[in-house]
Amino acid sequence: MSNMELKPNMSIISVDDMNVTSVLSGRHEKIVMDHNVDHDEAVILALGYKQEFKREFSLLTTFGVSFSVLGLLPSIASTLWYSLAYSGNAGITWAYLIGMIGVMGVACSMAEISSAFPTSGGLYYATAMLAPPKYKAILSWIVGWSNYFVQVTGAPSVAYGGASMILALKQIMDDSYVYQTWHCYLLTVGLTFLAAIIASLPTKWIAWINSASTILNLIFLFVSWIVVLGGNNRVEQGLPKFNSNKIAWGIDNLTDWPDGISILMSFMAVIWTMSGFDSPFHLAEECSNAQVATPRAIVLTASVGGLLGFVFQISMAYTIVSVDDAVNADLGQPYISYLAQILDTPRVLCLASFAIILAFTMTFACMIAASRVLFSYSRDNCFPLSRYWCHINPYTQTPVNAVWLNWFFGCLLCLLMFGGVAIDAIFSVGAIGSFISFTIPTLLRITYARSFFKPGPWNLGRYSYISGWLAVSFTTLMIPILCFPQYRGADNTAEEMNWTVLVYYGSMFLCIAWYYIYAHKVYDGPKSNLDKSTLIEDENEEYQIIDSVVSKGGVVNYASNEVNDEKA
Template sequence: MSASPNIEHMGSRTTILSVDDMKITSVLSGQHERIIVDHDVDHDEAVILALGYKQEFKREFSLFTTFGVSFSVLGLLPSIASTLWYSLAYAGNAGITWGYLIGMVGVMGVACSMAEISSAFPTSGGLYYATAMMAPPRYRAILSWIVGWSNYFVQVTGAPSVAYGGAAMILALKQVVDDTYVYHTWHCYLLTVGLTFFAAIIASAPTKWIAWINSCSTILNLIFLFVSWIVILGGNSRQDQGLPKFNSNKIAWGLDNLTDWPDGICILMSFMAVIWTMSGFDSPFHLAEECSNAQVATPRAIVLTASVGGILGFVFQLAMAYTIVDVDAAVTDSLSQPYISFLIQVLDRPSALCLASFAIILAFTMTFSCMIAASRVLFSYSRDNCFPLSRYWATVNKTTLTPVNAVWMNWFIGCLLCLLMFGGVAIDAIFSVGAIGSFISFTIPTLLRITYARSFFKPGPWNLGKFTYLSGSLAVSFTTLMIPVLCFPQYRGANNSPSSMNWTVLVYWGSLFLAIAWYYIYAHKIYSGPRSNLDKGSVIKDGEEDDVIQTIVSKGGKIKYGASEVTDEDQVPIEKA
């Protein structure tokens, strides 16, 4: 092609990037192509251009603010409160003590492997893009399709599941303070929709505002968690009930199998709580295009979120294990909220209401943080035509410079998902979908990294070195074990019923089946994996480079080749940096 017509519109500063010299595997790699940009390019923009995408967001997230978003998505206090059904209600105190610790070992393996991949592919597409780059060419499209949709299921169910948990806690408190109140499902539905509506407004804000809000919510998360921990340990009322101040080690670490499965399976099933609680650690991956020094800050934020969240979560739950009065009563209480029931057991009424309010406030901050991450996923996947009407969801709002359309589309889908609460226990599937969907999307690229792609994978500046295959093997083994376990119901045989079954099998696997069917029926005609959205005139071949340079120089322009500026008034050959 001739690049001259495009050069006419360039300013006096032009940057020429060599994709193959960037040491990045991308949709443009191996094609001997150069990218021409009419302005100075820093390292972050050079990386995203080499990956095949325009720089469309402002990079106003730092390591701390990126960690802030992911820690808010983690939402330890509301996450623990919402998922006690899968830890305390399955395995008793063992589910929140040593069972949690074992689960965290596997989660850390997954987080470290993901962090390494994020350093090599710092794009909002995250695991989906990485899968396409590491998969055999024949299976690139279908594997990235499966990973993309699985990860999207995780993201789109995140906000409604958190908001649902928050709404349920609000209504549980209403029952505590008002004996005349009668719970109705539609109350919970409308409250959930209202919470997600206001969360969507915040998620539509400019990046700078979002970064500031999430920094504040991170500080709030830490303060509320610490205060709750102190009050539970120091201010519990166990002695007023004629009990010792704390449970014995035997009770605090004891296993109470409340399922119909053997003890080993019971503990594995309780891992659903830690997996769902920790699932937010992948959020920095989806914010990579808004983060400065993304190849380093993104993986650091992932590991920091997983490690800090894991430690704080364990310490907080340890306090619960040593103070809870009656596990069975907390699980079977008419409030249907084990965390609220636990607080009422161990604290006076004002303290219980205060700590429950902390969890509710943080559930709201967690809701809009989940929406932020989900919108980036929908936006990035839509750039590659993964979804119906993709052109609308791949649009960046000109005022806020954020994907507002994607935010509100996810909100609408979340409202539809929340209708599952009218099906009784079926609403629990949005929690387990978050767990199993994340594991499917994490496992495939990690497996490719340590098998097929091991010979050509180009690690980023943050990598595991010789520990890559140890971490990857641990991650893949853990996720492969847990994927079927996450589909197990609490009860089996005659004790199982439609009202107590695990609806994950239908909600997740049914949805994934439809997505795969759509791919083979039609989508394979328009989707072949990630694709560059760079303007055609900005990408040239090796043989066209000299003509382009001479055109720019003849007009008195200055050229940067990669990161080094070269002024060539005398048409001296330009050297690579």
């Protein structure tokens, strides 16, 4: 009989009856817990993991984190280098809409997968469960590291955008100020340091802070939209209040590529801006009713964020005075340059301050998601010294060690700014890494695993394959496009080179080489971290446990896989 302590209340979870595919599936095992188990805990146990976080996130607060990671205003401001600077106003109007169609396909497919595998490991765990057994380790390894590259580059790239805006404002206010790269580096490091402190707080505090930041996001975005439309000074400059439709929706190809390619290249902006919609997946173990709330938060983030982002960018397209001047101004930050074209200095300072504040809230939201990814992958021995990064701080009940390791890596990544345009690689690495990590499990879901995939309570039904093929087609098209430089031939100098190829594929080459040289000896995909004493296989042993508990006047509960209709 099991040597576990028998208490008045016991719960027995039959893994094969939970309608999930997990590392414990097909082994006819049952999990015995010495307390009452609710549905959320039963699911995570059936997936092979202990319930280590407090489930203090709801649909609203999970959406709050992902919407903060989305950070529409600072994301739009930071990525104008790719939308406006590649194809002009078309990049922030109709090209953005086309890109959003592909992004929504990705988001819906991911939401369905998250309902089936509501773990912090997210796409990495799903890949291992959906892949052929022979390839589950290497495919999950590639997906895991690709997704980690997304997470670890998120906070420093956002903080870098915020620091750039701060220094651009300094140039507006002080004509004698001369921009220095080390100023931007130290400011970026300082912003990420403060963000790491917030990301180390208890879950309940983080949920409250992100709810507040979501409200700020919506208020600042709305106020900025009103000021841009109603408070611009175009008329005082002898211009009409708004641009014509031809100007607002027209292509200004600022690349050396044909118009069609320049439009595809501008998708980098919408891809990076919308990349935060996967955050709820990584918070699934801290969310109540995770199998329903997590996918809803993903779809809500992508759809609401996409719509609001489009509305705001339309206002920019109809008010911008000169695309070329906004991109090439001495301020070095297109959004600040754009504001300076249409607003007086006090209003420029006000709206720029909104974007900077939201860049900071976005930074710590990115750090929260990144720490959960590092924690979950380390739980399966995917990283060197994994036992330290999967440690839960006993005071905050959050993975504090993971937060600070990510902060350290971010400081190293920001050294790329001393290489000039090489810093741009941390934006495109986030886009490529996310698309590779999204594509592999989605492709497996609609091909190899279509016969045995067990959908969760939130699923797309007959539309799964339409959404899946849309997502895979879009990501397959965009992965090579994201590596294109703005200029080609003699114009593509070392300073103008797109260094994504080296930064992402070079890093991934090292990760795969490490897997085949050593890591394959210790890593075989996701593994359960449940105590062996909680697992039983023999029916007689199960009945002995039940008899022992009942004889003490206790109750044995069988965890159910059914989700309350009201919740679903």
